[in-house]
Amino acid sequence: MIELPWDPEVESPATIAVIGGGPVGIETALYARFLGYFVSIFESRRVGHRMLDWHHRKLAVSVAQCTTPLGIAAIKAQYPDYQIPDRSAVWSGKEYAESYLLPLAKTDLLFDDIHFLSPVSNVSRLRTFRDQPIEPQERCNDEFRLVVEGRHRGTWSSRADIVIDCRGHHQMTDGIGPGGGVAIGESVVKDAFYGHSVLDRKFESKQIVGKHICITGVGPRACQFVDEYLEWYPANPGGRLTWIVPADHAHWSNELRQTIGRVEGCRVSEIQTYELLGIEKIQKEEAGWLLNVLMSDSTAVDFRCDLFVAFPANRPMTLSHSIDDRNCNPEWGDIPDFFTCEPGYYRLRACPLEFATLNDCGERLGLNAGAGLDHAFDSIRKLFAVIVGREELDLYRVMAENLSEGRV
Secondary structure, eight states: OOOOSSOOOOOSSOEEEEEOOSHHHHHHHHHHHHTTOEEEEEOSSOTTHHHHHHTTSBOSSOHHHHOOHHHHHHHHHHOTTOOOOOTTOOOBHHHHIIIIIHHHHTSTTTGGGEETTOOEEEEEESSOOTTOOOOHHHHHTSOEEEEEEETTTEEEEEEESEEEEOOOSOEEEOOSSGGGOOOBTHHHHGGGOBOOOTTSTTOOGGGTTTOEEEEEOOSHHHHHHHHHHHHHGGGSOSOEEEEEEESOGGGOOHHHHHHHHHHHHHTOTTEEEEEESEEEEEEEETTEEEEEEESSSSOEEEEEESEEEEOOOEEEOOSSSSSOOSOOOGGGOSOOTTBOSSTTEEEOOOOOSOBOOBOTTSOBOOBOTTTTHHHHHHHHHHHHHHHHTOTTOOHHHHHHHHHHTTOO
């Protein structure tokens, strides 16, 4: 039994703000609508954009793990000819978006409640300051106020009784300079960095054929870019790839070592890695890029390339910018991880994009796109059981029975 210093139960009708229109956000909003709550969904871009960008790459999970009976039932009710997918199949990102996520978002239950191109920049209480020393229950009784930076509507505010943050593992990107700092000139030119891997939806071969590409970064996306370039290059020779990696081997991950090993093993002189301290200065020129790179503490050299690609390291940042969304007080006992210190403010998320399982040789099999969605869906069920005040509540189980008996 969960014991908190405030009452988390909120009867419908009440208003729930869902931040993020990805798989977790859409599913959260759907669950809330089935329970009779008013819902507003705030999406910084468009529904499913990350899955669409994943394009033809396969997800790391089966259909059974990235869909729910509730979602299938909602789509089936809206589109009677919808074919229920094979639960054992593995979709690509594009197939997942087009076969499930987008049809679900377009149902009458959700579509009118989605605010596209509307990132939330700030969350606060209407009357209560963040550090005001009052009882949690009094804070819980105060409405939330969300500031929305709409691309078309401009800046506006919205109110809600509950906020469920589904933006995932929101991160702040380090700079491309030494130690993750910002390179001189980076803030001016960073919007011109090239950012599409070979298998990305927006990739066009003509953009990189015959070009000298410089890439910096050591995380999963950087390694993915290099791996896909290695596979693409034999059929599209003539270009050059220079990969800048940190000189400090102690902080290299196993995945980074393996990818660098594949670069060295390909024995193509036009594809090289360079161990440097980082980029001191970067400048966009008419015909490409000029980089000033630190070879050592006291030695820097100029370097030119046609395209510059950056996948610097990411680090967690606070999701709400004003609301205290830290984990709950340890004195509260074993509380589910979707709770935060702020009454009525919850976080739901799947796994961040990382490397998936390795084979027996220790080689990376792929990235874990979609991993953790089944855990996130189970957290949705548990969260609404708390909000409604019915521990046994499970709409997924009810809807699975209805589907199996043909009642949907």
